[in-house]
Structures are given as structure tokens and as C-alpha cells.
Amino acid sequence: xxxxxxxxxxxxxxxxxxxxxxxxxxxxxxxxxxxxxxxxxxxxxxxxxxxxxxxxxxxxxxxxxxxxxxxxxxxxxxxxxxxxxxxxxxxxxxxxxxxxxxxxxxxxxxxxxxxxxxxxxxxxxxxxxxxxxxxxxxxxxx
Amino acid sequence: xxxxxxxxxxxxxxxxxxxxxxxxxxxxxxxxxxxxxxxxxxxxxxxxxxxxxxxxxxxxxxxxxxxxxxxxxxxxxxxxxxxxxxxxxxxxxxxxxxxxxxxxxxxxxxxxxxxxxxxxxxxxxxxxxxxxxxxxxxxxxxxxxxxxxxxxxxxxxxxxxxxxxxxxxxxxxxxxxxxxxxxxxxxxxxxxxxxxxxxxxxxxxxxxxxxxxxxxxxxxxxxxxxxxxxxxxxxxxxxxxxxxxxxxxxxxxxxxxxxxxxxxxxxxxxxxxxxxxxxxxxxxxxxxxxxxxxxxxxxxxxxxxxxxxxxxxxxxxxxxxxxxxxxxxxxxxxxxxxxxxxxxxxxxxxxxxxxxxx
Amino acid sequence: xxxxxxxxxxxxxxxxxxxxxxxxxxxxxxxxxxxxxxxxxxxxxxxxxxxxxxxxxxxxxxxxxxxxxxxxxxxxxxxxxxxxxxxxxxxxxxxxxxxxxxxxxxxxxxxxxxxxxxxxxxxxxxxxxxxxxxxxxxxxxxxxxxxxxxxxxxxxxxxxxxxxxxxxxxxxxxxxxxxxxxxxxxxxxxxxxxxxxxxxxxxxxxxxxxxxxxxxxxxxxxxxxxxxxxxxxxxxxxxxxxxxxxxxxxxxxxxxxxxxxxxxxxxxxxxxxxxxxxxxxxxxxxxxxxxxxxxxxxxxxxxxxxxxxxxxxxxxxxxxxxxxxxxxxxxxxxxxxxxxxxxxxxxxxxxxxxxxxxxxxxxxxxxxxxxxxxxxxxxxxxxxxxxxxxxxxxxxxxxxxxxxxxxxx
Numbered sequence: 023x024x025x026x027x028x029x030x031x032x033x034x035x036x037x038x039x040x041x042x043x044x045x046x047x048x049x050x051x052x053x054x055x056x057x058x059x060x061x062x063x064x065x066x067x068x069x070x071x072x073x074x075x076x077x078x079x080x081x082x083x084x085x086x087x088x089x090x091x092x093x094x095x096x097x098x099x100x101x102x103x104x105x106x107x108x109x110x111x112x113x114x115x116x117x118x119x120x121x122x123x124x125x126x127x128x129x130x131x132x133x134x135x136x137x138x139x140x141x142x143x144x145x146x147x148x149x150x151x152x153x154x155x156x157x158x159x160x161x162x163x164x
Numbered sequence: 165x166x167x168x169x170x171x172x173x174x175x176x177x178x179x180x181x182x183x184x185x186x187x188x189x190x191x192x193x194x195x196x197x198x199x200x201x202x203x204x205x206x207x208x209x210x211x212x213x214x215x216x217x218x219x220x221x222x223x224x225x226x227x228x229x230x231x232x233x234x235x236x237x238x239x240x241x242x243x244x245x246x247x248x249x250x251x252x253x254x255x256x257x258x259x260x261x262x263x264x265x266x267x268x269x270x271x272x273x274x275x276x277x278x279x280x281x282x283x284x285x286x287x288x289x290x291x292x293x294x295x296x297x298x299x300x301x302x303x304x305x306x307x308x309x310x311x312x313x314x315x316x317x318x319x320x321x322x323x324x325x326x327x328x329x330x331x332x333x334x335x336x337x338x339x340x341x342x343x344x345x346x347x348x349x350x351x352x353x354x355x356x357x358x359x360x361x362x363x364x365x366x367x368x369x370x371x372x373x374x375x376x377x378x379x380x381x382x383x384x385x386x387x388x389x390x391x392x393x394x395x396x397x398x399x400x401x402x403x404x405x406x407x408x409x410x411x412x413x414x415x416x417x418x419x420x421x422x423x424x425x426x427x428x429x430x431x432x433x434x435x436x437x438x439x440x441x442x443x444x445x446x447x448x449x450x451x452x453x454x455x456x457x458x459x460x461x462x463x464x465x466x467x468x469x470x471x472x473x474x475x476x477x478x479x480x481x482x483x484x485x486x487x488x489x490x491x492x493x494x495x496x497x498x499x500x501x502x503x504x505x506x507x508x509x510x511x512x513x514x515x516x517x518x519x520x521x522x
Numbered sequence: 523x524x525x526x527x528x529x530x531x532x533x534x535x536x537x538x539x540x541x542x543x544x545x546x547x548x549x550x551x552x553x554x555x556x557x558x559x560x561x562x563x564x565x566x567x568x569x570x571x572x573x574x575x576x577x578x579x580x581x582x583x584x585x586x587x588x589x590x591x592x593x594x595x596x597x598x599x600x601x602x603x604x605x606x607x608x609x610x611x612x613x614x615x616x617x618x619x620x621x622x623x624x625x626x627x628x629x630x631x632x633x634x635x636x637x638x639x640x641x642x643x644x645x646x647x648x649x650x651x652x653x654x655x656x657x658x659x660x661x662x663x664x665x666x667x668x669x670x671x672x673x674x675x676x677x678x679x680x681x682x683x684x685x686x687x688x689x690x691x692x693x694x695x696x697x698x699x700x701x702x703x704x705x706x707x708x709x710x711x712x713x714x715x716x717x718x719x720x721x722x723x724x725x726x727x728x729x730x731x732x733x734x735x736x737x738x739x740x741x742x743x744x745x746x747x748x749x750x751x752x753x754x755x756x757x758x759x760x761x762x763x764x765x766x767x768x769x770x771x772x773x774x775x776x777x778x779x780x781x782x783x784x785x786x787x788x789x790x791x792x793x794x795x796x797x798x799x800x801x802x803x804x805x806x807x808x809x810x811x812x813x814x815x816x817x818x819x820x821x822x823x824x825x826x827x828x829x830x831x832x833x834x835x836x837x838x839x840x841x842x843x844x845x846x847x848x849x850x851x852x853x854x855x856x857x858x859x860x861x862x863x864x865x866x867x868x869x870x871x872x873x874x875x876x877x878x879x880x881x882x883x884x885x886x887x888x889x890x891x892x893x894x895x896x897x898x899x900x901x902x903x904x905x906x907x908x909x910x911x912x913x914x915x916x917x918x919x920x921x922x923x924x925x926x927x928x929x930x931x
Contacts, residue, residue: 024685034672035679039191045679066801067680070194073235073792076201076211078194094702094805096694097748098685104747105685114686116695116800124800126695128684139702156683166548166769169641193676213536217790221596226621228794228923229677237524238813239790240537242923243633244596244621254618257636262542263788297568298601411642414614418603437613445641 024128024158025109031152032107041068043083049155051147054083055123066123088145089162090119095137113137117159130158169445173260175397175404178207178390184353186276188384193225195386196272197233203388208401209266214390216241216258216267218251224272224386240264250412255391265396270388277384301419314379314462316421318371321464324430325373330467332373336364338463339377353381378463409446413437432465435472443474450474524792524802527809530854532816543785543821549635550773550780551929553582553766554894559729559885562656563760567599570762571651572608578764583777584645589766591616591643593630595888597623600651616643623689623796624835624919625810627889628927632786634767644768650890651762681798690755690838691747692797693921697840698749700806704855706843708749710862712740714839715753715882717864722879725905729757730883754839756881763890765897781900781929784913785822789813790923797921806855808841810924811848811917819850822928824913826850829928831874831899831908833892833916836881841920846873849917869906877906889918893927900931 026032037045047054056065058081061074071078095115098104104112111134118124129137130146143159150156167173180202182188182195190198204211211234217227221244231239241264243254255267310316324330343359346352359377367377397404415433417425426433443449450473458469469475526533540546555577557563557570579586586609592602596619606614616637620626634646673679681692700706719735722728735753743752773780789810793801802809819825826849834849836842843857851873852860860866867875878884878895885891896916898904917926 031671033683035683036673036676037679038193038676039189040193041676041679067232067677069229069233070191071197071201071233073233076197076234078198093800094695094699096686096691096698097745098691099748100744100746102746103688103690105687108685112685114681114684114691114695116699126681126684126686126798126800139699166639166771167544167641173640215536221619221621227790228622228796231790231792231794235792237526237792239788239923240817241788242621242790243618243629245617245619246596246602250617253616253637253642254633257633257640257642260640261544261636262538263545263632263636265536265538296601297566297599298604301604412614412616414603414606414611414617416610416612417607420603434613441615 024112024130026150027107027109030107032150032154032156034154040070044068047083047085048147048157051155053086053088053145053157055086055119055121056081057084064119064121064123066125086145087120090117090125090143090159092116092137092139092141092143092159093118093124094139097134097137115143115159117143128156128158130160132159132161136161167260170256170260170410171408171445171447172394172406174256174391174407175394176389176407177392177397177400177402177404178203178205178209180204180206180388181351182386184351184383184385186353186381186383188274188277192223192272192274192386193229193233195274195384196225196230196270196388199272199386199388200230200234200268200270203268203270203390206402207390209390212236214266214268215239216255216264218243218245218254218258218267218269219271220244220251221246222273223275224270230270241267252407253410253412256407256410259391259393265392267391268388269391270386272386274384276382301422305422312371313421314374315371317462317464318374319424320421320429321373321462324464324468327430332365332375333361335378335463335467336361338460338466339364342460353383374462374464380461408448409442411438411441411445413439413441430468432468432472435469439473524804524809527791527807527812528804532813532820534820537817537820540821540823544639545632545635545783545786546821547782547784548639548770549767550770550782551631551765551893551897552768552773552776552778552780553578553580553584554763554897555579555581555765556727556763556887556891556894557761559727559759559761559887559891560655561729561758561760563653564656567651567653567762568604568608570653570760571600571605571649571764574651574762574764575609575647575649578647578766581778582645582766584766587611588645589647590614591634591637591646593618593620593634593637593646593648594650595619595623595626595630596621598650605649616646620925622790622919622923624837624888625922625924627835627918627925628786628893628916629788629918629925631765631767631783631893631927632788632925635783635786638767638769644772646767647764648767648890649762649764650888652887653760654886655758655760657760677795677798688747689797689921690750693838693841694747694750695798695800696805696921697838700840700844701749703806704858706858708751709737709741710858711754711839711843712737713861713864714836714842714867716740717867718836718876718880718883720864720868721877721906722883725878725884728879728884729759730879750838750840753882756837756886757883759885759887761885761887763887763894765890765893779901779931781897781914782931784824784928784930785818786925786927787814787817787821788923788925789817794923799921808844808848808920808924810922811845811920811926814917814924814926815849818915818926818928822913824928826873829873829913829915830911831877831896831914833876833878833880833896833914835889835892835917835919835924836876837886837919839882842875842880845917845920846875849915869908874906874908877904877908889916892916896927896929900929
């Protein structure tokens with residue numbers, strides 16, 4: 023349901039060597055999560071060291087199932103605190119993925135009053151006019 | 165009762181150095197975590213026991229980042245400073261004051277490989293600083309093309325030459341001696357690359373009279389130091405380096421490299437203020453110092469510091485500069501411009517030991 | 523990870539022993555100063571800071587030249603050298619800065635106290651100067667967006683491009699989850715800003731002095747970022763505040779009754795970010811505030827029942843109410859019920875809170891005004907003076923690396 027306002031560019035992510043895999047995958051319409059092979063745990067946001075075993079070379083990218091449930095959300099309703107590139111109102115959801123990590127995103131084809139905590143969602147991708155790809159969450163059957 | 169001072173109340177028990185490089189190929193976040201891990205291993209302590217972190221805010225990731233990598237439960241103390249490395253003062257009062265057990269002083273800077281690898285919230289600080297009221301100051305220099313630190317220092321250095329008659333052949337010994345030390349230090353950028361006074365004289369003038377070899381090379385690197393109390397140090401692996409004294413100072417009309425409004429501009433009054441306190445706390449004088457690590461970001465500041473620290477007695481008059489006798493070490497990230505601080509570590513070796521690198 | 527928080531069992535054995543804590547009972551806040559709080563000061567931050575510092579120095583009965591230390595936040599438009607030059611201070615023996623925005627609100631006092639008690643300085647001035655209403659705003663995203671095609675840091679990349687650019691929004695996410703998990707209603711939350719506004723009516727310095735608000739006004743106010751309404755949000759302010767920290771020995775010779783620091787603590791728990799603390803097992807609580815409170819009570823050898831008055835950092839109402847839970851004034855999840863009707867936080871209630879109006883109704887001076895009100899309660903000079911105050915608690919920003927302080931007479 024996020025609608026772009028023409029002419030205002032959407033901010034791009036800050037890509038560095040620690041999170042490159044994450045953002046590159048989104049370009050290819052895949053959602054990956056950082057995973058420590060030693061601890062067998064998913065880590066988000068991506069980082070250079072596993073907080074469990076403090077290893078710097080057992081981290082790799084694993085594709086996420088893309089499924090999760092909405093853990094919390096907010097709705098931007100006033101221009102006072104909102105981002106000028108999106109039409110109001112727009113929602114930001116915090117989704118708890120099946121892997122356990124919680125990821126923030128906008129929604130796709132979900133009406134503002136439909137959103138509730140516990141709603142099952144899955145990831146989808148969209149190419150923006152400025153060439154960047156983003157991921158959003160849409161409804162799914164539980 | 166408050167304690168009179170911090171003399172001998174804090175010790176350094178572990179150091180971690182990530183190999184200095186001109187293109188490290190990692191993020192600052194990565195090497196910061198690496199350096200802290202190395203320091204904790206060096207100390208022989210558990211990383212999860214770290215409960216304090218201090219740093220200078222200018223470069224590198226702040227504690228919220230490093231903690232996320234290191235998996236530390238909670239910090240009881242953290243601080244981030246501009247305007248110099250008074251972070252060490254914070255670390256010392258934190259452990260001496262019983263606010264935390266093990267405080268890590270870490271500093272990461274990937275200035276050689278550039279901002280695309282300088283990854284951290286420090287950028288936020290930099291954004292705000294560009295908006296700082298302090299920036300109006302530069303309007304008095306920038307319109308005339310006086311831009312950049314070598315130029316600011318050159319202005320002072322020219323006056324210093326005029327007042328003391330020091331020659332480039334004399335000052336050249338600062339980088340030459342430093343490079344002699346570095347040649348034996350496998351961690352150094354100038355490892356196995358000693359320079360001669362002729363090399364110095366032939367090096368490019370950046371802002372006459374400042375030469376290329378008068379300026380510290382930009383590096384990528386990361387260091388971490390673990391500070392704790394003398395009592396806790398007993399249970400750890402290394403011989404502790406006792407922090408006998410730590411101090412900082414300021415003086416009127418001080419500005420970053422451009423304290424041109426003072427009566428005398430070839431002087432470091434903030435350093436004199438600092439030195440007075442530093443020696444008073446330690447209860448010693450300059451003659452008892454065996455080795456000194458001085459900020460040599462720009463070599464003209466070395467003789468000025470020797471004067472301010474009262475060390476010219478050992479090295480002769482500063483303006484005659486027999487610096488060959490003084491063993492200087494190439495420092496990684498030196499203390500900064502307007503405020504100065506020196507840690508007296510009589511127990512630290514003259515040259516940093518080569519540390520295993522990951 | 524964070525199991526001790528979930529279990530509400532604070533690990534004490536790996537902390538420095540209480541007797542090693544030199545700050546406790548040995549340091550004090552001896553002078554407080556502020557400028558007027560306005561929507562448009564018409565002056566720059568340097569000018570405001572000098573006025574507040576001069577007021578604090580006068581209040582303590584000191585001279586400007588006695589000040590030999592400074593402490594403040596890292597995000598500051600003032601550069602220390604220019605402040606020192608403007609004040610004409612000959613030498614500064616200690617200066618410190620702390621990150622974490624409002625979370626550093628009490629950490630600066632703690633660092634100042636540590637500096638004076640270890641002989642690093644004699645009188646440390648803690649200051650903050652802002653033109654947040656008329657000039658530079660710290661808590662708002664659009665300042666950045668105008669010239670920012672790429673998110674500022676790797677961490678912001680996960681939120682900012684989503685149109686999720688303000689602390690208000692980031693906090694709304696955990697606020698919403700808190701409301702969901704414990705069935706907190708908007709009516710309940712409304713009592714926090716309403717009571718604070720009542721306090722502000724007695725405080726002529728407050729931004730909202732002379733502008734009362736009923737609970738109905740609150741309910742009718744517009745939604746800014748669901749779940750936060752206009753009156754849930756702090757009031758942007760131009761102004762400055764400062765206070766002086768020294769040792770209790772020196773405090774005896776000074777003009778004012780010292781507000782002695784019983785305990786001060788900082789916390790930066792795991793997975794800490796600037797408000798976007800979403801990876802913790804529980805996001806419906808403020809882990810950093812819980813750690814701060816536990817450490818304060820450990821060092822101060824007291825508990826929530828001993829606290830007579832509290833100033834809780836409330837950039838938005840939910841931040842204040844969850845802190846009531848985390849500091850033990852009520853059970854976890856009971857904040858909504860506790861606040862209902864507002865009596866518990868009124869002047870003769872169980873725990874009077876933000877008695878000058880707090881960040882919502884007095885001024886948003888990043889918590890400095892809360893410390894100053896905490897000191898006034900000890901001196902007995904508050905506009906809303908609580909009777910027989912022995913212990914006065916002040917906290918700093920929730921959802922970021924935080925801090926807190928307990929003052930005593």
C-alpha cells in the first residue's frame with residue numbers, strides 16, 4: 023500500500039562489506055539472513071562477528087523462507103513526522119520471520135485497517151522507477 | 165573522602181592491534197571487534213567480562229555496534245569524546261571510581277581506504293559537526309585558500325623557523341628517527357622502509373615549509389586496550405602497565421591547529437598545563453621519563469612538545485634538535501591538536517611488540 | 523541472552539563492589555542554571571550556553587574561572603574550545619562527552635562526578651544548549667532526508683528507506699507491542715501527559731505554563747504516528763541548562779544545599795540501537811532502564827519504595843510509563859492501570875513524576891531540565907514541591923543506551 027510520490031527519490035541503503043550480501047540478494051529478489059554456521063543461529067542486522075561464538079569466519083548468507091508474522095507496526099498519518107517520498111498514510115511493519123529475526127518493511131496490498139499484530143505475511147519484491155529493488159510484505163494464508 | 169588523584173589506580177592489562185594497512189579490505193566495525201577480541205585474549209580475560217568502553221568519537225563504530233558483534237551483555241560505563249583523546253581519562257576514572265571492572269579503550273580509523281569503509285554512527289556526529297557553530301571560524305581562513313591541516317600547521321611552522329632559526333635539515337630528524345623505529349616494527353606502515361635525511365629533503369612540499377614526510381601517513385587500523393584496577397590485574401596474564409598519571413589541558417584562545425590569536429603562536433600552552441598536572445599526579449619530573457610517544461601527526465609539533473613537556477634538557481635545546489638520540493615511535497592514531505594528553509607508561513616497551521594478527 | 527532481564531534477576535556478583543564506588547555520597551550537584559525556554563530564542567547556542575552556565579555558577583556561589591571541567595553530549599553544535607574561549611576559562615583539566623542522545627542525560631552527571639571524585643577536576647560544568655524549536659532539530663528525520671540520498675549508517679539502512687525516519691516512529695513500534703501484550707489503552711496512556719500538564723501550570727518556566735489540557739483534549743488531539751498522538755510527544759524547545767558537580771567537601775563551602783549523588787549508573791545492554799531495539803526477545807519493555815534501575819538500587823542500597831519523587835525521561839508518554847514498570851514502581855505490564863486517573867503520579871501520589879512538567883510540558887532540554895528539577899526537589903524549591911523528599915530519582919532517554927541518578931539531601 024505504500025505509494026511513491028513522483029520526483030522524490032527513495033533513500034538507498036548504506037551498503038558496506040558487512041551487509042553487502044543482504045542488499046545484493048534483494049537486488050536479485052531474494053531475502054537472505056546472516057547465519058552463523060558454528061552456532062547454527064540467524065543474526066540480524068548483519069554484523070562482522072557472531073555475538074554467540076565471536077567467530078568472524080563462520081558467517082554466511084542463507085535464504086529466508088520469506089514467511090513471518092507481524093510482530094508490531096506503526097502507521098504514519100501526519101506529515102509532521104513522515105517521509106516526504108510516500109503518500110500518507112503508510113505503514114511500517116516489524117515482521118518476525120520464521121527464522122526468528124525481526125525485519126522492518128513496508129506493506130503491499132494491505133489496507134491500513136487490515137493490519138493487526140499476529141497477521142501472517144510473506145515477502146515480495148518490487149522494482150522502483152529509480153532502478154532499486156525493495157522488499158515488502160503481503161498477506162498470506164496462515 | 166574523595167581520592168586526591170588517580171595515581172597507580174588503573175592499569176593496562178591487554179592490548180590488541182589489527183595490522184596497520186593502507187587498504188585493509190574490511191569495515192571499521194569488523195576491525196574494531198577484532199581488536200577488542202585480541203586485547204581480551206592478550207589480557208587472558210573473558211570478553212563477556214568487559215563492562216566499559218571508551219573511544220574518541222571521530223572515527224570508528226560506537227559501543228552499540230561493537231557490543232552487537234562481541235555479544236557483551238551490558239555496559240556499565242561508556243563515553244565518546246571529541247577534541248582529543250581524553251577517553252583515557254574517562255577509562256581511568258571509570259575503573260578507579262568503581263564504576264566498571266574492565267574498560268576497553270578502542271579506536272578504529274580507516275582513513276586510508278576512505279569514507280566508504282568508515283562505517284559507523286560517527287557519521288551522524290560528523291553531519292552535526294558540519295552544522296556546528298564552530299565552523300564559522302574557518303571563514304577567517306578558507307576564503308584565502310588556507311584550507312586543510314598541513315596549511316594551518318605550516319603557518320605556525322614558518323613563524324617557528326623565524327623565531328628559532330630551526331632548519332629543515334634539523335626537523336627532518338623527526339620522521340627519520342621515527343622511520344628507523346618503524347623499520348624494525350612489522351606492524352608499521354614503514355616496516356623495512358627506513359628513510360634518510362636526504363629522502364626527507366627531497367620529499368614534496370605540501371604547504372611550504374611542510375613536506376610530505378612531515379605529515380603522518382593515513383592508515384587503516386584498529387587498536388584496543390583493556391584497563392582495569394591493579395587488584396584485578398593480578399589474576400590476569402600480562403604484566404600490567406601501571407597508569408601513573410593521566411591528564412589533559414586547555415589554554416586560552418585554543419583552536420584546532422589555528423590558535424593564531426595568541427601572543428605567541430609557536431608554543432603549546434595547553435600542553436604545558438597538561439604536563440604540570442601530569443607530573444604532579446605522578447610525583448616525578450621530566451628527567452625521569454625514559455621513553456616518550458609523542459604526537460607526530462605533523463613533525464613540527466614534536467620539538468614543541470619536547471619544550472612543553474620540559475624534555476629539552478635531555479635532548480639539548482629544542483632548537484638545536486639532536487633528535488637522533490631520542491627514540492621515537494611511529495604512532496598509529498596520535499592525540500589530537502588542541503588538547504594533549506600523555507600517558508606515562510614506564511613499563512611499556514619502547515616499541516610496540518609485534519602482535520599476532522588474524 | 524538477556525535472561526536475567528526476562529527473569530527479573532539482576533546479576534550482582536560480577537559488578538564492582540559497592541564500597542569501591544567512589545561517587546556514592548562523595549559528590550553533589552551544587553549549582554543549577556537555565557535560560558528561559560522559548561519557541562524562538564533569537565540567539566545562538568553559544569549565547570544560550572553562556573547564560574545558563576553563568577546562572578549555574580552564580581547559583582552555586584562560584585566564579586566562572588573556578589570551572590575546570592566540562593561534560594556534555596556528543597551531538598552538539600557547540601564546540602568546547604569556543605565555549606571555553608567565550609567564558610574566558612584559562613585551563614580545562616577534564617572534559618568528556620557521551621553518546622546516545624537523551625540516554626546520556628544522567629551519564630554526563632555520572633562522568634562529571636567520577637572526574638571530581640578522582641581529582642581530575644574540581645568543578646565540572648555539565649551543559650546543553652539547543653535551538654531545537656527554531657533551528658536544528660535532532661529528533662526528526664526530514665532534516666537528514668533533504669540532502670541524504672543514502673541512509674547515514676548501515677543500521678539506519680534497515681529503517682530509513684521505509685519512510686521510518688524519526689525516533690517517534692521507531693519507539694512507536696515497541697510502544698505498540700507493549701500496548702498489545704498488556705492491553706494498555708490510549709485512555710490510560712493519556713493520563714501521563716495530562717498530569718504533567720497540570721504540573722506545568724504551577725511552573726512559570728514551563729513551555730505550557732498557562733495552557734492547561736484535559737483528558738478529553740488529549741483524546742481529541744491528532745494522531746502523529748499511530749500509536750502516538752500529538753500530546754504524547756515532547757515539546758521542541760530553544761534554551762540551555764547547566765549544572766555544576768563537585769565533591770561534598772567543596773560543596774560545604776558553597777551557597778546552596780547540595781544535592782548529593784547517592785548513585786549513578788549507565789547501561790548499554792545487548793542489541794542496543796537508537797530506538798530500533800527490535801532483536802531482543804522482549805521489545806515491550808525498556809531493558810536499558812531496567813539495568814539502570816537495578817544498578818542504581820544496588821549502589822544506593824535502596825529500592826523503588828524508598829524513592830520519594832522521580833523525573834523520568836519522557837520524549838513520548840509511553841517512554842515514561844514503561845519506565846515506571848522497569849524501575850519497579852509497578853509490575854511489568856501494570857503501567858496502564860497504575861497511571862489510570864493520574865493520582866499515582868500526582869504530587870501526593872505513590873510516586874510523583876516529572877513535577878516540573880517533564881519533557882512533554884516543561885521543556886525538551888534532553889533531560890537536563892529533569893536533573894535540575896530533581897535537584898530542586900532535594901533543595902525544597904520546586905514549584906510542585908513534594909513533602910519530605912529524601913531520595914529523588916532522575917532517568918535518561920529510554921530505548922537508547924541510558925543512564926540514571928539518585929540524589930539525596
